[in-house]
Amino acid sequence: MWNLTAPLRAYHHRGSPGEHIHPAHPSLLVGNHTLFGVLDVPHMLAKIYKERGVYVRSLGDRLHFQIPGWGSS
Secondary structure: OOOOOHHHHHHOOOOOOOOOOOOOOOOOOOOOOOOOHHHHHHHHHHHHHHHHOOOOOOOOOHHHHHOOOOOOO
């Protein structure tokens, strides 16, 4: 995932999104709720995993899964 998100990281210059995440404590990350979240979320999650060793689980609004071609079939 880290290599796949290289073009996005080059475009989006961010700090470290996981700097306040402690691997032993629960955390809540709130992100973009639009379809544009596809652009920033993958590299943010990859960076958190790479820097903190934390696998972030995501969830989406049920509306996303009703969009043809986007949701499950």
